[in-house]
Amino acid sequence: MAESHTPQLDTSTDVPAPPIAAAFLVNFDHRKGYTLTWYKSIEGVQIEGTVEFKSLPSGLHNVEEDLVYFIHKDYAGLSAFLNVPDEHAERKARMLAIGVLVPLEHGRMGRIWRHAETLKSLARSQIQDVADTSQLEHYWDTTRLDSAELISEAPNESTDSFGKIGGYRKSRSMSTATNYLHSAHHLTPHHPASNLLASVQLFGPLVFPLFRAALLRKRILILAEAPVEFSCDLVYNISILSSLSRSLLSLLPDSSIDLTRLRPLFTIGVSDIDLMKAANPNPKDISETQQGWIACTTDDVLSTKPDLYDLLVLMPSTENNYARRKVFPRLIESTPLLTRNFPQFGQKSTQRDFHRYVHLQQGLEQFPSGRASSDGGGESDESSSLDAHSSAYIENKHVVEPPSWSRVAYTSLVWWASAGDRRGGFSEMEEIEMERDLSLLQNDSDEEQIREVALVAYFHRLTNLIFTVLAEAIARADGRNSDIDESEHEESGEDTTVGENSAERTSSLGGDEDDDTQPLLSESGNLQHVEITQDDMTNMGLDSWSASDKIFVENMISLWWGRKADVRAASVECCGLRIL
Incomplete structure (x- = not known):
């Protein structure tokens, strides 16, 4: 088994409990x-x-x-x-x-x-x-x-735990912090990942907006009732899912290295307000944001102080367990006007998030659960997949953005152009999206992989895909060669990294082969805006029709590279003229 390059789930059972201080x-x-x-x-x-x-x-x-x-x-x-x-x-x-x-x-x-x-x-x-x-x-x-x-013990990451190798920063501690995975192992009792699948099912497609907020290193505060074990597990899991692999460090400027991990604070209370302020003071610009954090609390007074956090996650009350309709957590962006009277509806997932969530649930059936042995799910034909989409949409439609009018018009145009041939099945684009989503769950190991590990691997591959596509877009904007083949976006390594070829791609992203130690971010203040095309959005698994995904990409470029982005929304052209 190759060494993992991203903080992973510790599924080994032969490691003793750590000594206590x-x-x-x-x-x-x-x-x-x-x-x-x-x-x-x-x-x-x-x-x-x-x-x-x-x-x-x-x-x-x-x-x-x-x-x-x-x-x-x-x-x-x-x-x-x-x-x-x-x-x-x-x-x-x-x-x-x-x-x-x-x-x-x-x-x-x-x-x-x-x-x-x-x-x-x-x-x-x-x-x-x-x-x-x-x-x-x-x-x-x-x-x-x-x-x-x-x-x-090695120094804590709160100090400078990253050294420079060959002109790029490289983690000294990543290899020692990383655990080796043995896929056949089951999770030990009370492992935080024991609630990972339950968390994803609770959030439904909202897990993807939460994941993107974690990639933006926002200050995420989870407000829940006691007991808090589930919320603490959620803090751990989101921190793990949104961590960056070591192979991505060469694509980032030095100023972004401290952002490679979302800091988990776990349970906090009123006495931790000073800690919350010190951990990440409210910046005037997103590019000045320091390392974010994620924490949970039962003190609702903290939720009335929007200057302390960027995103508030309101967990459903235990009373909602018996509700006739599923009650989702609410994701609420912090605003100065936010008070106890929280909005009835929070952020919604995109249409692409919804389809990805359905594909994820279907793909996970092939893996046994880490909590108990179970047989993988059988193959499903297109009709059963369509039924799964329909039933899932009924359950999740309250947290999914409605299709934009331009997307509806485009879909209708495609249906008209195909004479309605695909009315009873998936469109060609939907089939491509399904294949891409399921490819993120592939298991290259000969060993059986448990469902929780496969889920972490899925999000790490998705993270690597997003960062790699953005790095390519920056290379284009700076006039540097980027001859990465489309096939290199597919997973080619073990564990949870998107390809072990990331290091080899650095030279093509960095330009001159004789000077591969130059940082990707030029020191010149005259930097071109980074153009993100519709194909880039599609390759990152994002919704090119969604305004929220457009804002996400703009913020990613600003936070991680300190650049401005021009995101081209999806459009329909005829004879070179945009009609939608």
Whole structure:
């Protein structure tokens, strides 16, 4: 198995739980609230006055149990919360949380979820006798982090973890942060990706606008009710899905390298407002945006401060589980006028997103689930695919943009020109789109690949496709040769990178073969606008008829390359004249 070039899902089962830098017990006191009643930590790790707030977000008293992820300085935190009814206790219940901290592995969670089952077991035992901490002491003694291990840890990505090689920046830490995948493995208990498929089904085609917001490195705040484990998993998964592969670094200017990963903050609250401001101050221009982040919260007061975030994700209430019609999350762009009275409808997906989502659901059926063994789905003919489109549209039409009048006119024109031959089936363009979408799910490995890994691979290939096409457009604008064959856009490597030929393509994008260390972004201030054609939009899997996708491409060019883009919308021409 080749080394993966993008942060991946850790599906191995033979790797032990990471050593911990701190362990703590938070107990509920009816006079003082949640109090830190016991803790152990290595030297230099200060947790008093912090973890009791981070590990117990608002609303937990309404649930029986939960797993809470959070970030504390250079450490990832996980706490197991337990709420047990007790008629003899104050408020008729006993509540506590047992948690740990592990060092961040280059900004990521360090496989901390491997402690989840143990923490839940300790919580169930500890709540029977809060005063007896012998099991906690034993747990600390057997899993604590040695000082020597901490010193050997690589620097966090919050510092400059990228060095320059051959004139381009290259990650020093990417190879050590990347996990090797063994596709036959199943996900370990409480792995965040265990909820990946459920998240995609919940968002439906809206998963693609959310994904694009992550590529734009926006500050994404997820507002949800307790329990928060699902929301924390969503934070992790979106960060993974939108990460950039190492092969793309050579296509980006140095100023964009810090954007290669969307920073996951996990659970945050009112006490983290300063952190939210420091992580990404509100820029005057999108090209000045620093590294974005994604976080979840149960404190709705944060949603009333639109200056703190760029995109608000309102998760459906648990009461909507019994609704007659599916209730989707709402994606709401931050505006100065945003208050508690949120708009009834949020962002919608494009028509292309909808078709891509249907194709994705169909293509995933060929892979077994990582949660339990299952047979892959059988082949479906065109009629069953059409039925799937029809039923899916009925369920998802409330979050899909209606077709533009020009697209309707164009579709009608094509139907008229073909004498209605394709009225009962897919159009030629739809068939091409389906083939392209399903090709992103191909498995080049001889091993069986689980569904969750295939889904991550799909989004990484889509990311690489978008960045490669944009880099080619910039090369055209700058008058540099770009003789990349269309076939090179197809996946040719293993795991989740779009082709292992990305490095070989650098010379054609960079111009002079004798000077392949020159950055793609010229230092001259006289830069041409980047023209994005309709074919470019199609090759990126975007909707050339959609205004929102046009804005997305303009913002991508501005954010990652500091350039201005002229996006040519779809049109219909006759004898050289535009008629639609």
